[in-house]
Amino acid sequence: MDFELAIIGAGPAGYSAGIYAARAGIKAVIFDESGGGGLAMLSPNIENYAGFESISGTELMEKMKQHASKYVDIKFYEEVKKIDKLDDKFTIKTSKGEYTVGAIILSTGTEHRKLNAPGEAELQGMGVSYCATCDGFFFKEKRVAVIGGGNSALIDAIYLKQIGCQEVYVIHRRDQLRAEKTYEDEAREKQIQILFNKVVEKINGEQKVEYLDLKDTVNGENTKLKIDGVFISVGELPQNKLAKQLGVKLDSHGYIVTDKQQRTNIKGVYAAGDIVGGLCQIITACSEGALAALSSTEALGKKYPY
Numbered sequence: 001m002d003f004e005l006a007i008i009g010a011g012p013a014g015y016s017a018g019i020y021a022a023r024a025g026i027k028a029v030i031f032d033e034s035g036g037g038g039l040a041m042l043s044p045n046i047e048n049y050a051g052f053e054s055i056s057g058t059e060l061m062e063k064m065k066q067h068a069s070k071y072v073d074i075k076f077y078e079e080v081k082k083i084d085k086l087d088d089k090f091t092i093k094t095s096k097g098e099y100t101v102g103a104i105i106l107s108t109g110t111e112h113r114k115l116n117a118p119g120e121a122e123l124q125g126m127g128v129s130y131c132a133t134c135d136g137f138f139f140k141e142k143r144v145a146v147i148g149g150g151n152s153a154l155i156d157a158i159y160l161k162q163i164g165c166q167e168v169y170v171i172h173r174r175d176q177l178r179a180e181k182t183y184e185d186e187a188r189e190k191q192i193q194i195l196f197n198k199v200v201e202k203i204n205g206e207q208k209v210e211y212l213d214l215k216d217t218v219n220g221e222n223t224k225l226k227i228d229g230v231f232i233s234v235g236e237l238p239q240n241k242l243a244k245q246l247g248v249k250l251d252s253h254g255y256i257v258t259d260k261q262q263r264t265n266i267k268g269v270y271a272a273g274d275i276v277g278g279l280c281q282i283i284t285a286c287s288e289g290a291l292a293a294l295s296s297t298e299a300l301g302k303k304y305p306y
Helices: 012-023 038-042 057-069 132-139 151-162 181-189 241-246 282-299
Strands: 005-008 028-032 073-076 080-086 089-094 098-101 103-106 110-112 143-147 167-171 193-195 198-204 211-216 222-226 229-232 236-238 269-271
Touching: 005 012, 005 098, 005 282, 012 028, 012 057, 012 103, 012 282, 038 057, 038 110, 038 132, 057 073, 080 241, 089 103, 103 241, 103 282, 132 143, 132 151, 132 229, 143 151, 151 167, 151 181, 167 198, 181 193, 269 282
Parallel strands: 005 028, 005 103, 028 073, 103 269, 143 167, 143 229, 167 193
Antiparallel strands: 080 089, 089 098, 110 236, 198 211, 211 222
8 A cells, every 4th residue: 555544634634634644553644625724824823732832834735734744744735636445445436646545534524614604605705705815915904894793704804904904894694693702792892793683695896895785684774785795604514525425424504424533434434533423623623633543443453552
């Protein structure tokens, strides 16, 4: 075999799995279709990862990458296209080659969920964004709206206000936020305007975003909100294409179902990180990645003192 273990996805779970696999004597490889880091790269400020009082997602992921690189071969910009299982081996076909392994860890993560409002696709990159840390800089002293009501939406709104956006609105379809109260309190302290019971009917503009058509979910009233940019933060979608291809069991939301050892229903296939759903935190993903790597020793015929 080229490698014993293939880890698909170079985010917190994938990096952690690579480190633990190598230290358990497993010859592992990590594949990532981009430059690694996953959605964690987009976090402007992380304050709940043990050992770092405050660190940006980009910096934390760079540290993880450097650490993992000392132990495991990481193949960035090499997308896994297909996986075939034959007996106790897996053939992995990527955009650059073909590999044979004895076990797989799926740490493919999630992607941003789309709002699917008219004008969203047409104006993406012209005022429509899914990443406040990537694009917020371009909206200093401008009016912006964040769509969503969870922690990520409030964090984005606070960040946008911090970097100098003139007006920041949070638009939420329900009558109360899903975010933690500390984020809501901070948003109000920073004079972020929260618009409850509103949905975006259309994103309008010619060459750039100019205003939103909003509809009140209670009385049906239609209003317009003049803005320069809209940041969509309405959750994530599990990247489960390879899991489906392998026949891995998914839950009703499309996340991979695992047991406590990160095993899936397919022998030799494990999963970790955001792709398994639950409490999607970086520290959780790291622990799941480590556990998946150690669990893979059973499929590879290796011993590990649990």
